[in-house]
Amino acid sequence: MSEEKEDLPPSQLKYQQWLQSKHVHVASDLVTTTNDTNLVVAGWGCVANSDIEKGMVLFSIPRAACFGAAAAADDAENDDDDDPTTQDTQMDMAIAILRCQQQNNNNDTKDEQDWSPFLNLLTPPPHGLPWMWSPEFRQALLRGTELERVVENKAKRIRMEYEQIVKQQQHQRSSFTYQEYVNACAIVSSHTNPWFGVSIVPFNTTLNWCKMPNVEFDLEEDVPYENTVACQRIVGRASCNIKKGQELFQAYGTSGASDSVADFVYRYGFAPSTLEECSGMDGDVVSIDVADILSIAEATKKQCKNHSRLNSETLNLNTRRQVGSDGSDIPFSSVTNITQLSSRLEALKMSGALDESPWDGMRHWTAEIGRPAVSFLQTFCASSQSKSRTKRDRENENFPVSLEVEDRLAFDDGGLSKLVGIFIVLLADDADWERASISLQNFENDHKGSSSSGNEADSCDSEAKDDESSQASDESRKDDITASILLSSIFNLCPHQREKLLQVALHVGMGGNDPWRALLDGVANAIATANSDIEQKLKKGKTAEQQQQQDEKKEDISNTICMGTTTLTSTSSYVQKVKAAFEAANAAICLRRRKLIEGELSFKNIFTDLVTQQAKNGQGSDDVTSLAKEEAIKTVEILRHVEKSILEQAIKILEMATFDDR
Secondary structure (H helix, E strand, O other): OOOOOOOOOHHHHHHHHHHHHOOOEEOOOOEEEEOOOOOOOOOOEEEEOOOEOOOOEEEEEEHHHOEOHHHHHHHHHHOOOOOHHHOOOOHHHHHHHHHHHHHHHOOOOOHHHOOHHHHOOOOOOOOOOHHHOOHHHHHHHHOOOOHHHHHHHHHHHHHHHHHHHHHHHOOOOOOOOHHHHHHHHHHHHHHOEOOOOOEEOOOOOOOEEOOOOOEEEEEEOOOOOOOOOOOOEEEEEEOOOEOOOOEOEEOOOOOHHHOOHHHHHHHHOOOOHHHOOOOOOOOOEEEEEHHHHHHHHHHHHHHHHHOOOOOHHHOOOOOOOOEOOOOOEOOOOOOOOOOOHHHHHHHHHHHOOOEEOOOOOOOOEEEEEEOOOHHHHHHHHHHOOOOOOOHHHHHOOOOOOOOOHHHHHOOOOOOHHHHHHHHHHHHOOHHHHHHHHHHHHHHHHHHOOOOOOOHHHHHHHHHOOOOHHHHOOHHHHHHHHHHHHHHHHHOOOOHHHHHHHHHHHHHHOHHHOOOHHHHHHHHHHHHHHHHHHHHHHHHOOOOHHHHHHHHHHHHHHHHHHOOOOOHHHHHHHHHHHHHHHHHHHHHHHHHHHHHHHHHHHHHHHHHHHHHHHHHHOOOOOOOHHHHHHHHHHHHHHHHHHHHHHHHHHHHHHHHOOOOOOO
């Protein structure tokens, strides 16, 4: 390496020497590392010295220079646990960092084992992580957000981990304080990536984030550079042309598509400033706890009996909710009027309508609401202009053998139809649920021990083998089939209609796409088509013999939907069920928004008190603690704004739903 050194501080000079000793390659003629805030957005970053062409190698870091990679290799041989990057604990890596620093301070390390030039440059995020904030401050700031319970659970776990470490240290020379441990955990949270299991990689930790990155890091094997030997390396290449003076940026996380503002705040301590207008990130979701869902289902049943409309504003936020010591919900410990509740919840989990919390250590189930796909909004807005469709229109809605990705995304309403489906299942009467339960049991028996999702999925896959999404996992195919069985059973579709609905689920659900909107449309089309056939036959004047034949056919058609003895009763029953589910879904989202808004009001009051107290103590505006809190407020304001925009868009879409046009 020949990067200019005369202006570098001693710590950076030692780091440059350490990089050379570890055979780290940096295109120093193209890249400069700096902490000049006029050149980089925050902290340390890298800037282009000259124009860089797409594909140029800028960094090449061998495995030996990645902190934690060796330990990850040992763990891989002796540990059958899940991927460590999915486990929200930084304990092992944090302890390793602290011990390396102590050994260096005690001169207990050999030069080749000295990681201090690298580790000493790593610091926690400048304004801290949410679980590092004081309890009163973080609880006021995060109330009602996705991170409220997650951060409290994390803070408790950090304390428990440290207490466990203290017990182990009683028989060891090394020791460190609680604050040192918290800081080390924050470093691990904000700097690690899943290379070689999990590790901290030079320069991969240096580049700042941008929504439009210009550098990509990838694992490459047996790629020697200059005088180095061939080995596994993390290689950073320019993903586009970069002009001289531009900062180098990267994407954070294992998958840019799944990034969310909540995850950024939790792991990195910031919400990207480019999101101030609430464009959000692809992975943004707002979760609705199963306890709240069940509370609303109970209230809906009561309202339906009283023939009144559900009012989310009158619901009690804490209705029958208990929380276990591990953060899990323990809903409805008392008697519920939802029969066979546990089996209904299990079916909803199996269908993918209910999701286990993505936050490690949080063992509760939720319904996740995100942003609808752009193609759905375009299709939805266009279709909402028309309130009637002819029988021919409905007949032309048969799904093709193969759907393009955009065609499937046109049904992605951000999880709203899943939420409606949840309430359809929970509000189903005993007869409807018994029918669905039997169908699910038959499905399980037919496919027990099978390595695939079933013959239905196999036949569909054979028809769509040219589609790249046809290689979806068995589990996702089971989700789609279960969702189809639930709806076709509850609405008692005939075998032909059930088969058509199953094909809808399998075609739309390929590649992990959400089929619930398409399934609800499919049920509505099936019922509307059957009723249309009945109406057409009733209008025709015939002889007595023909009339008798007509009556027999009418009875057959009515039996296909089994929702009443006349067309009017069948349509009314369907509309009542779906309308109740839509109103319940709307109430659930309104309740979630209400929690968020009440959290904002609570925070404003508490924060005003904090500012007043700081003024009394004579703390100036340049006080470090005050500045950190100010930045934390800005960060969480973006998070709140993103969550509120998701909920308000969901409410708008649900309120546009109509039930009289089918």
